[in-house]
Amino acid sequence: MRKMVDALRENQYRITPQRLAILKVLAESKGHPSVESIYEQVQTRFPTTSLATIYKNVAVLRDLDQLLELGFSDDSNRYDGNKPYDHPHVVCTVCRKILDPDISALADMTQELTRETGFTITRHRLDFFGVCPECQARR
Amino acid sequence: MRKMVDALRENQYRITPQRLAILKVLAESKGHPSVESIYEQVQTRFPTTSLATIYKNVAVLRDLDQLLELGFSDDSNRYDGNKPYDHPHVVCTVCRKILDPDISALADMTQELTRETGFTITRHRLDFFGVCPECQARR
């Protein structure tokens, strides 16, 4: 949150109430919100907020490396403002919530890949799909 | 290849020259072709082939679990006819070629996830991005 504000300041972006509200949603959110979800939450405090404003600000933060963007081919983008760097995710296929699991032995994997394929690996996208405990209980 | 033909037969799909040509491209391709790429290759033997035909057949094979579909939010789908089940991929960000690396310790990861998050994991999508040896050499 503080980091994000600093990044905006350092790059001559103005600090507006809408921006702060968006940052707050991103910082406090645990389920990797979509633009639409951020929009709805910001609207409770700023009813005239525009969707376009959310899109524009999310793009700014993404370009400043303050936000990890998770694109899906069959769904809208999701955002992580707490860990703005590549990391694995667990996606519930029922409620669409997304969590950050702790996974050991990840750096190993990249090394193994480099050794085996000769690729220089710079990024990754690791998604596991399944059903979360809450959705399992609802059966 | 044989497997794919059998699957089509078993499900009362007709064996047409176009289908065989598409299967051949899929079976022989190593870089995970897009629909467009399959289209271009099939066209060298059947110049009147339609893009729609490729789309339709790829959908059929995907529904018969003969084809793994890799959707990208910022690019067209890619297909793997050799390993029609979830597995990791290495993507070259320069030439867009996609390879199948051999990775040990993968089942472990899913187990660790299940234990840690309580999710029942059914699918995964593991993409590593970097530059392939060929593209590195071209610098």
Added chain:
DNA sequence: TATTTGTTGATAATCATTTTCCATAAAAAA
């Protein structure tokens, strides 16, 4: 061979998300 029914090819339609536009509002600098 005749009949049936699935397939092809060409094109138009779709689809929802994301971008763009621009007049108005509001930060920041002077």
Added chain:
DNA sequence: TTTTTTATGGAAAATGATTATCAACAAATA
């Protein structure tokens, strides 16, 4: 405060890969 510059809001437009449509065609079956 005044000026300058950037951001917002509301709406419209773009995006472009994928899907739907349908007449013409060709496998399969007997």
